[in-house]
Amino acid sequence: MKKRLLSFWEIWNMSFGFLGIQFGFALQGGFMSRIFQDLGASKDDIPLLWIAAPLTGLIVQPIIGYLSDRTWHPKLGRRRPYFLIGAILSSLALFFVPHSSALWMAAGFLWIMDASINISMEPFRALVADKLDDSQRSYGFVVQTLIIGIGTWVASNLPWMVSKLGVVDNPVPGEVSNSVKVAFAIGAFVFLISILYTIFTTSEYPPEDMEAFLKEKKEKKNTFVSDMIENVGKMPITMKKLGLIQFFSWFAFFTMWSLANPALTEFTFKAPVPLESAYNMNIEAQKVAFEAAGASSQEASNKVGSYMGVYGLSSMAFALLLTLYTSKRRINRKYVHMTSLILGGVGFISMYFIPSPEWLILSFSLIGIAWGSILSMPYAMLSSSVDPKRMGVFMGLFNMFIVLPQIIAALGGINLAYKLIGNETINAMIVAGISLVIAGLCNFLITEKKAIMYQE
Template identity: 75%
Template sequence: MKKRLLSFWEIWNMSFGFLGIQFGYALQGGFMSRIFQTLGASEDDIPLLWIAAPLTGLIVQPIIGYLSDRTWHPKLGRRKPYFLIGAILSSLALFFAPHSSALWMAAGFLWVIDACINISMEPFRALVADKLHESQRSYGFVVQTLIIGIGTWIASNLPWAVNKLGISNVAPAGVVPPSVRIAFAIGAFVFILSILYTIFTTEEYPPEDMEAFLKEKKEKKSNFIKDITANVGNMPKTMKKLGLIQFFSWFAFFTMWSLAMPALTEHIYQAPKPNIKEFAQLDTSGAVVFTGTGEEKQVVFSNTEKEREYTVQDEAYNTAADEVGSAMGIYGLSSMAFALLLTFYSARFKLNRKYTHLVSLIIGGAGFIGMYFASDFSSLAFCFVLIGIAWGSILSMPYAMLSSSIDPNKMGMFMGLFNMFIVIPQIVAALGGVNFVYKLLGDETINAMIVAGISLILAGLSNLLITNKKAIAYSIDQA
């Protein structure tokens, strides 16, 4: 079927659901480590607490991609049923996550959030490839990135903004501050609304031969494992090369999401999260003594002076955490500006995806390394501006290159499998990889940001392996 060229607003509508998806990811990436620390996690524990998220993606995305390739609903279409299911479940998990009263609960909610976001996200990637003419692929993925940038910036600033509106950013020891809870509730609301907007404004193309589609679906109903295994073994060479780029890219960003909060509050603001065990009464096993349960639970401090000392340090940490979260949101803003620039360019000219991605990743790597030398909000914000350029490229260029290199009839399947190259590096990092590597440079957590920078530079240089001309650049003249 000959696909017509879509207008900017048609591409905007079909991508708008990513606003909600990115609200979920930005709140998760910016503030789950803050929740973990509030509930008593040490800095070294944090990466492992994050492991559920990439493990979930490794399992969920190929399954959803496979199923959505074989789905057709008369009203919702192929990909939209998965948007809707994922949005409902993600919104519920986002709302309840900051109300966790124990570490295991928070880690469990992170698992649910990530699983459900994955249910929504993978079909969105496939939808762009489904609906857009080959010549508009770069344009389409860049528009997605523009919306993702908007979502990242707004969501990352929510706890700070809510606090400025008068909602407290402090709470009793072991309790997540009200400003963070309100921010997550807003994120849940935006998530479901933005997905519904795409569902109501976007139509999907039906299978060209519905009878053949239904017949194939019936015949292949029980061949999931066999099909997945076969397609893993038959990955295009370009997809494998992109996998190496993705490994280094996502190792870097997982390091940021899991450790930037403790690293930057300590290194730049000299306001680390105070260890409650140094201030509270402990039982015979060394555990903190509490009174009450749930939201009424309160720490029993050693004495009034210790309680006052903890309160001062914790307030300093929460103020620093708000500023770090706000600075982190700037990478969403700069990725949005970068995506806007790419949108204007790719709408008119052939874009060299390979070198765009190479340069962008190296710039982002410099941003991570620059955090070591940052001394205040302004210098930290500049680092995140550079990181945003890499983020804008990561969310568009690999997918544009991939979609030009694979069978369009297996778009959902391969987009799901491609997620392996996103989650495997995160699993490696979570299982101790990031802690091991950064401690080779010293015990200070800020060294993790230097490791992230080196990893992103390696990702950039790995683009030199891409040689497929169709993946590197595609224009309307080739159609």
């Protein structure tokens, strides 16, 4: 079916819910490690505590993709019911996670939060492919990336913003910072409102033959597991090649989310989280020194979060340029993605060599170009290579190539890799950079013309 070409604002409305989703992911990516450290986790334990995020994605996204392909609600359509369920659960989890009183509680909330965000996120990818003609796919995913960039930048700066507005961070051992608590509460509100905006402003195409759709749904005897096995077997070769690119890309970004805060507060800002065991709290001078070191570390963490927000701002600017270009012209998705990933790799590696913290703006700006491309080009290439009737399930299965590298990283891959270079945590950023460069070069494997550039 030849689909009607949509206007910019129609595409904006259908993608706006991603603002809230990215608020959730940016707060999680920028500040969960800080929450873990506030609650007493060592930096080497942090990647393993993060394992909830990729594991829930591995389980939830294929299931939601499969179910949404087989769903049709008279009022909410195919994908929007899952937006709504995920939004409600995610908002509750976002609000409560920084109020955790113990490390196990924070890790548990991370499981709930990430599962809930994934319930909303997976159908958004499929919605773009559902609604847009193939000629607008690159444009649609780029607009989505533009909104993601806005969300990343604002959410990453929230703790810094609220601290500037007068919220005081008292460095109390075993307690999460006040600025983080307020930021997560704001994120919960934005998540719910932005998803509701998309639900109320966007319609969906019903199945072309509703009777046949309902009959197939009723008569189909295959189970979810057998369907998944069948779909994995029918995975297009382009999807497998994109999977290799995704593997190295997401290994790099998981490394950043889990270890950038300890790496940069220690190496760049010279303000690591103080260990209470290193101070004699019975001596007033030692107690004062501990509190001063804690305050300095909290301030450094706010600044790291703010600098990390630059990659959202950069991805937004990159996406805006691509939006203006792809609204009228075609692009070579393969070479855009390759160049972007290599630039991001240079950004990560540069963190080791910058002379002062201000240079992190440049590092994260380059990383933002890679991030903007990761959120658009692989999905545009994939959507041109799979059966439209199985768009949801293939988008869900594609998530395997995102979560598997993160699971490997969380189970010790990051710690093993960066310690081959040296014991300083900043070496993890070098590993992330090398991984992105490898991902960029893997684009040479993509050869299908329709995936590389839309063909009439």
